[in-house]
Amino acid sequence: MKVLGIETSCDETGIALYDSDTGNMINLLHSQIGIHNEFGGVVPELASRDHIRRVIPMIRDAMQDAGVARRADGIAYTSGPGLIGALLVGVAVGRSLAYAWDVPAVGIHHMEAHLLAPMLEDDPPEYPFLALLVSGGHTQLMQVDRPGEYILLGESLDDAAGEAFDKIAKLLGLDYPGGPAISALAESGDPHRFTFPRPMTDRPGLEFSFSGLKTHVVNVFKETSMDDQARADIARAFVDAAVDTLTIKCRRAMEETGISTLIAAGGVSANRQLRQNLADMVSQRGGRVFYPRPEYCTDNGAMIAYAGYLHLTAGRSEPLGFAAYPRWSLVASG
Ligand code: KG4
Ligand code: ZN
Numbered sequence: 001m002k003v004l005g006i007e008t009s010c011d012e013t014g015i016a017l018y019d020s021d022t023g024n025m026i027n028l029l030h031s032q033i034g035i036h037n038e039f040g041g042v043v044p045e046l047a048s049r050d051h052i053r054r055v056i057p058m059i060r061d062a063m064q065d066a067g068v069a070r071r072a073d074g075i076a077y078t079s080g081p082g083l084i085g086a087l088l089v090g091v092a093v094g095r096s097l098a099y100a101w102d103v104p105a106v107g108i109h110h111m112e113a114h115l116l117a118p119m120l121e122d123d124p125p126e127y128p129f130l131a132l133l134v135s136g137g138h139t140q141l142m143q144v145d146r147p148g149e150y151i152l153l154g155e156s157l158d159d160a161a162g163e164a165f166d167k168i169a170k171l172l173g174l175d176y177p178g179g180p181a182i183s184a185l186a187e188s189g190d191p192h193r194f195t196f197p198r199p200m201t202d203r204p205g206l207e208f209s210f211s212g213l214k215t216h217v218v219n220v221f222k223e224t225s226m227d228d229q230a231r232a233d234i235a236r237a238f239v240d241a242a243v244d245t246l247t248i249k250c251r252r253a254m255e256e257t258g259i260s261t262l263i264a265a266g267g268v269s270a271n272r273q274l275r276q277n278l279a280d281m282v283s284q285r286g287g288r289v290f291y292p293r294p295e296y297c298t299d300n301g302a303m304i305a306y307a308g309y310l311h312l313t314a315g316r317s318e319p320l321g322f323a324a325y326p327r328w329s330l331v332a333s334g
Contacts, residue, residue, distance in 0.1 A: 001020045001021070001074065001309060001313065002017060003017070003072060003074045003076055003305045003308045003312065004016070004017055004072040004074070004075045004094075005018060005108075005301040005306070005307075006059070006075070006077040006078065006301060006304060007078045007110075007299055008077075008078065008082075008087060008089045008090030009078045009082025009086055009087055009090070009110050010047065010086060011033070011035075011047050011086075011299075012030065012031050012300070013030040013032075013051050013058060014027070014029050014301030014302070014304065015055070015058040015061075016300065016301030016305040017065075017068060017072060018305035018306055018308075020309050025120065026065045028058050028061060028065075028301065029295070029299075029300055030050075032046070032047060032050050033176070036176060037175055039176075040170055041170075044085055047083055048085035048086050051090065055093050059093075059097070062301075071101040071103060073103055074098075074105070074308060074309070074317075075094045075098040075101075075106070076107075076108050076304050076307060076309070076312070077091050077093075077105070078090055078091075078110045078304055079091050079107030079109075079322070079323065079328075080325030081110060081111070081137065081325060081327050082137075082324075087324035087326065088324050091322045095318065095320075099320060104318075105318050106308050106311045106316055107318055107322070107324075109307075109330050110304075111133055111140070113303040113304050113307040114133055114303060115131040115133055115142060115144060115263065115265050117265050117296045117297070117302070118263045118265060118290040118291060118292050119306065120306055121292065125288070127144060127145060128144060128145045128259055129144050129261035129263055129290075130142070130153075130254060130257065130259050130263070131262075131263050131264075131265060132264045132265070132269070133266045134160070134246065134265075134266045134267070135160065135161075135266030135267045136160060136163060136177070137163070138160050139155060139156035139161045139162075140155040141155070141206050141253050143257055144263075148314075150330055151331065152330070153206045153253050154253070155207065155208065156207070156208040156210060157207055157208070157209045158211040159209075161208070161268045162267050162268045163210070164211075165178050165179040165183075166178040166179065168214065168217050168234075168238050169182040171217065171218060171221055172185070172234065172235060179267060179271065182235045182238065182239060185232050185236075186232065186238070186239040186240075188232045189229075189233045189234070189235050189237070190232075191236055191240060193233040193237070194220060194234060194236075194237035195237060195241075196213060196237045196238060197212065197213060197241065198244050198245045199213050200245075201248045201249070206249055206256070208246075213238070213245075217234060217238050221234060239271075239273055240273075243273045246277075250281065250282075254282075254287060260282075260285060260287030260288070261288050261289075261290070262278065262289045263289070264278055264289065264291055265292055265297060266297065267297060267299070269292070270298060
């Protein structure tokens, strides 16, 4: 089965074509960083307009690269959560194309696609596993019993981890998006000069909070005479605190559930320091940790095509008509 995946929830147009028979994945990405950089963050209207420009030519390119002449067998598109205007581009194009091709279409939850991304690797994890989902909009710990069965163990009460990376990077004068830049700067920082708090690790529970850490960093920044070394030292202390906090919560979730397989997904899981820390912690416990390859960590069409393939083969598809959900919980509430 060939599934076209369309991701337009934020500032990247991701188009992929997944062939489930061969495992072949054509994965095309257009990043809008150049457009939003000068504003220090994503400008929703500019994001929607750029998706409109890119989405159809990229679908054409993906079909051509895959050698698919006429049509895919199914279409999957991100229908939330994300920016409403950006989402609507992918949803409307995907649903319309499915109508024209007379193939089934399915709307995908963006975070579900992130947490299934490690299944695209050659050595995928076995169910059940724990998933640390860390992106620009979410920080969540999930128990994944099988595709579609998710238990939310804990999430951020305020800022997402990626949001904290982006805000601290901005404070330090780094370009948007700040995650990769602040991690690179941290490499040359002194780990002993500052020690920042590990929020909510001194009490039981699997919730996260990053806004207090952010305020703490802002205060240290104001009190410190800034030069390049001070910037690197602050970046280092921040990355260490964020990574340590995420690792402590993952360890606690493994202890509480008895599940020894962990996956990390979402943009922040591309972070080298986080990968190393989680790998050390999990191997100490005799478990295994899995990550998607870096291009499947940040937003991409491949994870949408794969999640779509699972939904479509399970018989799920959308009627004509479409909807996008800017806020959308992956787990049933209450
Ligand atoms: O999953 P993603 O691409 O988009 C959302 O769904 O939000 O995640 C984007 C977030 C941004 O906050 C970005 O700064 C962060 O992931 N990020 C990183 C790294 N690469 C991307 N954070 C830390 N280290 C990285 N290497
Ligand atoms: Zn994402």
